[in-house]
Amino acid sequence: MGRPPERTGSQKTCLGIDTVTEDLEWYPVPEDDKGHPRVDAWSDLFFMPFSSFVRYVLPVLLALWQPGWSHADVVDQLGRRVVVPPHPQRVVALAPSITEIVYALDRGGRLVGVTRFSDFPLDAQSLAKVGSYIHLDLERIVALAPDLCIAVKDGNPKSVVGRLETFGIPVYAVNPMNLETVVGTISEVAVLLEAESEARVLVAELRRRIQAVRDKTTVTADRPKVFFQIGISPIVSVGSNTIIDELIVTAGGTNVTAGPVPYPRFSREQVIALAPDIIVITSMARGAQFETIKQEWAQWPDIPAVRRNRIHVVNSDIFDRASPRLVRALEKLSGLIHPQAAGGQPE
Amino acid sequence: MISHRSVPGKIVLTTLLLLGGLALALFLAVTWGATGNSFGAIREALRHGSDATGPQQTILWQIRLPRALLAAELGATLSLGGLVFQALLRNPLAEPYILGISGGAAVGAIVGIMFGLARYPGVTGLAFAASLAIMGLVLFLASGRRILRKDSLLLAGVMVNAFCSAVILFLISLSQDSRLHQIMFWLMGDLSLADMGQVGRLAVILAPCFIALFMLSHAMNLLTMGAETAQALGLRVKTVMVLLLLITSLMISATVAHCGLVGFVGLVMPHLLRLLIGPDHRVLVPACLFGGGAYLVLCDLTARVISQQGEMPVGVVTALIGAPVFIYLLRRSRH
Amino acid sequence: MRAFDIQDVSYAYRTQIILGELSFQIAKGEFFIVIGPNGAGKTTLLKLLAGIGKPTSGSIAVLGKPIETYRRKSLARRIALVPQLSDADFPFTVREIVQAGRTPHLGILGLPSEKDALLADQSMEFTGIDHLPDRHLSQLSGGERQRVFLARAICQEPDIILLDEPTAALDLAHQVRIMDLMEQLKKKRDMTVVMVSHDINLSALYADRMLLMAQGKTVAVGPPEAIVEKTSIKAAYGCDVLVDQSPFGTIPRLTPVPGKYLP
Numbered sequence: 001m002g003r004p005p006e007r008t009g010s011q012k013t014c015l016g017i018d019t020v021t022e023d024l025e026w027y028p029v030p031e032d033d034k035g036h037p038r039v040d041a042w043s044d045l046f047f048m049p050f051s052s053f054v055r056y057v058l059p060v061l062l063a064l065w066q067p068g069w070s071h072a073d074v075v076d077q078l079g080r081r082v083v084v085p086p087h088p089q090r091v092v093a094l095a096p097s098i099t100e101i102v103y104a105l106d107r108g109g110r111l112v113g114v115t116r117f118s119d120f121p122l123d124a125q126s127l128a129k130v131g132s133y134i135h136l137d138l139e140r141i142v143a144l145a146p147d148l149c150i151a152v153k154d155g156n157p158k159s160v161v162g163r164l165e166t167f168g169i170p171v172y173a174v175n176p177m178n179l180e181t182v183v184g185t186i187s188e189v190a191v192l193l194e195a196e197s198e199a200r201v202l203v204a205e206l207r208r209r210i211q212a213v214r215d216k217t218t219v220t221a222d223r224p225k226v227f228f229q230i231g232i233s234p235i236v237s238v239g240s241n242t243i244i245d246e247l248i249v250t251a252g253g254t255n256v257t258a259g260p261v262p263y264p265r266f267s268r269e270q271v272i273a274l275a276p277d278i279i280v281i282t283s284m285a286r287g288a289q290f291e292t293i294k295q296e297w298a299q300w301p302d303i304p305a306v307r308r309n310r311i312h313v314v315n316s317d318i319f320d321r322a323s324p325r326l327v328r329a330l331e332k333l334s335g336l337i338h339p340q341a342a343g344g345q346p347e
Numbered sequence: 348m349i350s351h352r353s354v355p356g357k358i359v360l361t362t363l364l365l366l367g368g369l370a371l372a373l374f375l376a377v378t379w380g381a382t383g384n385s386f387g388a389i390r391e392a393l394r395h396g397s398d399a400t401g402p403q404q405t406i407l408w409q410i411r412l413p414r415a416l417l418a419a420e421l422g423a424t425l426s427l428g429g430l431v432f433q434a435l436l437r438n439p440l441a442e443p444y445i446l447g448i449s450g451g452a453a454v455g456a457i458v459g460i461m462f463g464l465a466r467y468p469g470v471t472g473l474a475f476a477a478s479l480a481i482m483g484l485v486l487f488l489a490s491g492r493r494i495l496r497k498d499s500l501l502l503a504g505v506m507v508n509a510f511c512s513a514v515i516l517f518l519i520s521l522s523q524d525s526r527l528h529q530i531m532f533w534l535m536g537d538l539s540l541a542d543m544g545q546v547g548r549l550a551v552i553l554a555p556c557f558i559a560l561f562m563l564s565h566a567m568n569l570l571t572m573g574a575e576t577a578q579a580l581g582l583r584v585k586t587v588m589v590l591l592l593l594i595t596s597l598m599i600s601a602t603v604a605h606c607g608l609v610g611f612v613g614l615v616m617p618h619l620l621r622l623l624i625g626p627d628h629r630v631l632v633p634a635c636l637f638g639g640g641a642y643l644v645l646c647d648l649t650a651r652v653i654s655q656q657g658e659m660p661v662g663v664v665t666a667l668i669g670a671p672v673f674i675y676l677l678r679r680s681r682h
Numbered sequence: 683m684r685a686f687d688i689q690d691v692s693y694a695y696r697t698q699i700i701l702g703e704l705s706f707q708i709a710k711g712e713f714f715i716v717i718g719p720n721g722a723g724k725t726t727l728l729k730l731l732a733g734i735g736k737p738t739s740g741s742i743a744v745l746g747k748p749i750e751t752y753r754r755k756s757l758a759r760r761i762a763l764v765p766q767l768s769d770a771d772f773p774f775t776v777r778e779i780v781q782a783g784r785t786p787h788l789g790i791l792g793l794p795s796e797k798d799a800l801l802a803d804q805s806m807e808f809t810g811i812d813h814l815p816d817r818h819l820s821q822l823s824g825g826e827r828q829r830v831f832l833a834r835a836i837c838q839e840p841d842i843i844l845l846d847e848p849t850a851a852l853d854l855a856h857q858v859r860i861m862d863l864m865e866q867l868k869k870k871r872d873m874t875v876v877m878v879s880h881d882i883n884l885s886a887l888y889a890d891r892m893l894l895m896a897q898g899k900t901v902a903v904g905p906p907e908a909i910v911e912k913t914s915i916k917a918a919y920g921c922d923v924l925v926d927q928s929p930f931g932t933i934p935r936l937t938p939v940p941g942k943y944l945p
Contacts (some may be wrong), residue, residue: 134528137658138539139410139651143382145402155525159466159540166542167405263523355793565792569782571772576765579732580838581758581786626773629791 077174077181077188078153084170084192088148091193092141095133095152097176099124100323101186102150104202105195113144120317120325136160142167150174150189152322176322178246179210179330186324206327210250213334217252224337226253227276227305230316232293235266243326244319251334253278272300278337279305282316312336357630365637369419372644376415377407381651381658409542417541417605418647418661419640420549422612424602426620426639427560429613430631431595434567435588436501443599443613446504446592450511451481452603453534457518460529466540467605470533475604481507482596500592536609536662538647545605556598557636563591564628571626609662611669612643618676683746685710685842685874686731691740693726693898700726701898703740708891710745710841713868714876715885717909718895719919724878725766727895728846731876732763745841758786762835766846767828776822776830777815780806783837805833809863825856832863842874843867849881857881861888882936886910887928894918910934 071083092113093099099118102111108123115133118124128144131137133155141149146169151161153175161171172192176182183203190199226248228238237257238244248255256274257264266274281293290313297306305311314336318329378384388403428443435441444450455477459470488503519530566587569577578584616639617631624630643661646668650661686708693701700723708714716724729735730742733749742749745760752760762783774782783805784798794802806812809829819827828848835843845864849857865888867873879885885892886906894901894909896918902909915923915936922944928935 131658132528134525135532135539137381139381139406142402142405142410157466157529157540162465163540163542167409562790565785565790568774568792569785572774572779572782573765573770575729575734576763578734578754579758579761579763579765580782581755583754621773627778629793 074172076172077185080173082170082172084172085147088193090144090146090148092130092144092146092149093118094130094136094149094156094171096120097321097323098150098152098174098189100321100325101189102193104324105186105190105193105198107193107195107198110193112146113141138163142169148172148192150192152176177241178243179250179326182243182322182324182326183207185322202324206324209327209331213251213330216334216338217250220252220338222338223252223254224277225256225275225304226337227256227271227274227279229279229281230263231265232281232289235268235271236263237266238262239264243322247319247326247330247333248337251330251337253333253337268300272302275302275304277304277308278310278312279303280333280336281311281313282319310336354627354629357624357627358633361624361630362633362637365634365641369637369641369644372641372648373412373415373419376418376644376648377411379648379652380406380411382406413543413546414538414541414647415644416543416546417538417549418644420546420553421538421602421606421609422616422643422646423557423636423640424553424598425609425613425643426616426635427557427632428595428599430617430628430635431560431567431591432613433617434570434628435591435595437571438501439618440614441501442610443595444508444608444610446500446596447481447485447507447511448478448596448599448603449608450508450515451478452600453608454481454511454514454518456533456604456607457515457522457530460526460533461518461522463526467545471604475600478600478603479596481511482600486592532660533607534662535660536607536665538606538661539658541605549601549605552601553598556594557632559590559594561629561632563587564632567591567628568626571628607660607662609643609665611665611673612639615669615673615676616642619672622676622679683710684708684743685712685745686876687741687743687746688731689741689743691727691730691737691742693723693730693735694738699898701730701737704895704898704900705740706893706900706903708874708876710874711868711872712874713864713888713890714874714893715889715891716876716878716893716895717880717882717885718893718901721897722895722918723898724895725846728763728844728876728878732761732844733757734763755786758838758840760840761842761844762838762840764828764831764835764843764845764848767824767851771818771820773818775816775818776806776811777802779819779830780833780837783834786838801839802833802837805836808836808866809833810859825852825859828852828856828860829863832860836867840873842876845875845877847878847880849879849884857884864888882910882915883928886933886935887930907932907934910936 071085073081073083076082089110090112091102091107091110093102093111093115095115096118099111099114100120102108103121103124108121111124111127113128113130114124115136116129116131117133118127118129128140130140130144133152134157136156138160141164149161149164149169149171151171151173153173156173161173164171174185174188176185183206186203186206187196187199190196228244228248230236230238230244238255239257239259239261240255242262245255245258256276257266279297281290293313294311297303297311301307314329314332318325318332378386378389385403385407388407392404392407425443429441432441432443432445433439436445452474455473455475456470458477459473462469464470464473485500485503485507488506489499519527522530566577566582569580569582570584570587574584574588616635620631620634620638624634643665646664647661650659650664653659653664684707688707689705691701691704692699704727716727718724726735730737731744733752733754736750744752744757749757780802781794781798782792784794784802785792788794788798803812806815809832811826811829811833814822814826814830819830822830832845832848835845843864848860848864852860861884864875864877868875877885886909889906891904892906892909893903894914901918902914908914911925911934912923915921915925922939924937924939925934926937927933
């Protein structure tokens with residue numbers, strides 16, 4: 001047969017150029033003294049066309065089809081066709097949740113700009129700011145010369161997204177509305193940023209943790225009534241079709257304020273009438289204010305949550321943002337709703 | 348004898364001077380911005396013309412220039428609107444929003460924002476339509492043979508504005524956080540989404556209005572001397588007043604629909620210019636046009652560069668400058 | 683052709699009748715003065731003559747043509763109105779105000795030519811205010827202000843000049859001065875002068891014909907001798923007076939009777 005395959009550093013093919021198909025040159029064509037290809041056996045006859053194909057045609061075909069070498073025409077979560085670059089290096093995240101996702105995929109190095117309240121992780125705080133996600137600063141974004149922007153449907157103004165696209169800056173929009181779409185968004189962003197393997201690991205981990213919480217709820221049929229307060233004054237809670245509602249239900253609770261209005265308002269007496277077993281308060285106000293809030297509820301011992309001292313304050317950032325930390329929020333909530341289940345967390 | 352001939356001279360001189368001021372303001376507004384100054388980019392643009400590309404060029408010509416031009420249009424419209432209403436209603440406290448235009452536009456815009464419409468054409472269109480509808484309501488309320496008695500217009504305008512304020516508060520109380528932010532920005536003046544298309548479309552409406560108001564400037568002089576006097580001097584007072592009202596309302600509605608509510612310009616600029624130039628509307632009209640335009644271009648520039656965190660709404664800048672200036676003017680006029 | 687032909691003119695404002703079926707004429711070149719107590723409707727009548735407001739019924743003809751047929755500007759070239767002195771202040775200078783009188787003859791921007799400028803200066807000379815061209819109204823005395831508005835009216839080059847109580851609030855010298863100016867306008871420029879006055883004696887000294895009104899109606903029309911007499915005055919004003927002759931010939935002179943001299 002022929003000589004054993006030679007693998008040298010840069011073996012020339014008959015095309016005379018180095019190509020990435022070096023590793024396909026596992027069966028060199030026999031040559032005569034003058035360097036011309038030579039067929040001296042039937043076996044060679046068989047292998048020759050094949051190897052010719054491999055050596056000459058395949059490289060050309062692959063050069064044309066190499067995934068990532070050309071811009072891809074993709075469809076984002078809002079059904080918009082976007083032409084994204086293959087290796088985006090200058091990415092602007094147009095919402096704090098996107099910033100968190102990018103860092104979770106270990107692609108923080110690709111970010112050149114974030115919105116004003118992108119405070120997690122700490123590294124993001126040193127990045128250039130492009131306004132708030134509700135009021136983006138066009139000039140600051142364009143000045144960063146991004147090759148890709150990632151936007152969120154809920155918050156980013158349509159008009160700004162439109163203007164960015166007229167400047168030739170691709171904008172990929174996502175719309176994470178619940179746990180499943182958050183996970184899906186992580187995968188999609190990973191594709192954009194060439195982080196599929198990191199995404200697989202992260203997604204698997206997140207799914208495992210979500211399932212763990214679900215498993216906890218099978219232990220008991222108890223579904224305590226949860227009043228989730230997102231506004232102090234006025235008192236605002238969450239209705240159905242919100243992320244927090246899903247978290248409550250997944251964590252094994254009942255959302256007492258489920259209903260068509262996404263962020264309904266309540267008077268204190270209405271809350272008393274609802275008789276929640278647990279009150280969870282998320283707010284920007286930290287520390288000292290919590291005692292005040294607790295005192296305000298403490299005046300109404302008719303409420304089961306007050307009687308049993310089950311009033312809790314949680315960090316609003318993890319509940320507000322459709323990012324990987326949402327699973328942390330889920331776990332926290334689970335710990336508050338079913339503390340006695342296996343691995344229950346102290347308050 | 349010289350002063351007789353000086354009116355056309357005054358007009359030309361004022362126009363050239365303030366036009367120059369406007370040009371300078373525009374130049375500054377294009378050169379400076381949130382991302383620093385761009386003298387280098389301008390030089391490049393001058394050298395290479397349309398071949399010059401890149402983010403700096405985009406910023407200059409597609410972000411800053413349309414925005415500066417829109418600011419100029421807004422400033423011209425508001426100043427001129429204030430001037431006309433002060434002459435029409437013979438009231439020095441009159442300003443462009445006094446007849447309910449602001450209330451109507453705000454209601455329309457807020458409804459548009461709450462429904463998640465795009466800024467253009469959705470929110471802008473609704474604001475425009477609503478303000479015209481409210482104008483119609485004001486005219487209806489003040490109607491009858493007394494329609495042009497200045498007090499009835501004023502009263503109707505104040506009532507309608509008050510009603511609209513109540514509606515606005517109600518709508519705000521219903522809205523979600525993210526919409527609230529957009530609403531606030533609109534209510535304080537938001538030029539951030541300007542593009543050349545908007546600038547051009549607005550110019551098509553504004554240019555004939557400006558020209559018509561200039562033609563009516565002597566009529567405004569006569570109106571200042573009293574409606575009956577004006578009539579006795581040969582002015583068709585009713586026709587002129589209706590024309591002034593309609594033209595001014597149209598131009599203010601169109602501009603406010605694009606830019607949101609920017610206050611204190613229509614109140615302060617006419618008084619300031621009158622102090623410098625005198626009461627002759629034939630000179631004041633071009634002065635308000637170019638001077639008012641230049642003023643707002645500079646205010647918008649200030650709004651863009653003053654804060655590192657992100658821009659301030661231009662209405663805040665005009666209020667912070669305009670209120671003290673107005674107080675000063677008031678005190679001056681009492682002596 | 684008469685300057686004014688008033689036929690059965692009535693004017694009502696809402697439910698109040700201000701003028702009731704007035705009929706009289708004013709000849710060209712006449713010095714015509716309207717007198718009567720307050721509330722008689724004199725000012726309203728004058729405004730109707732100037733084309734400001736429309737009579738509820740009846741007709742007014744100006745120089746032979748019905749007043750409605752005149753376009754606003756062309757009426758302003760025929761008739762000039764000098765309004766009653768008021769506190770109204772506007773920021774224009776004397777020259778600018780007088781210049782405004784040229785409006786009916788100028789284009790839409792009211793930009794004056796040489797001739798217009800000259801006319802304005804001449805008007806100011808005639809009324810004796812040519813030393814005040816750059817002052818503001820608020821800086822002038824009552825008499826000076828009245829003359830500014832008179833100069834403006836003269837600038838209109840009208841055929842007819844209407845004046846609403848031009849001598850009210852003026853001191854004696856200025857009263858006579860204004861009346862003399864009117865006399866000159868009538869003589870030198872052939873203007874018809876129609877004036878509303880509250881001063882009966884002064885009016886009698888100058889008027890060719892007078893109209894005595896009370897409560898919107900005519901009490902008497904005619905030369906001063908026919909108007910200024912006991913019964914008519916008593917009918918209009920409701921008070922007793924003595925009438926004799928002024929030192930200037932047949933012109934009547936009225937003396938009111940203080941209560942202490944009544945029998």
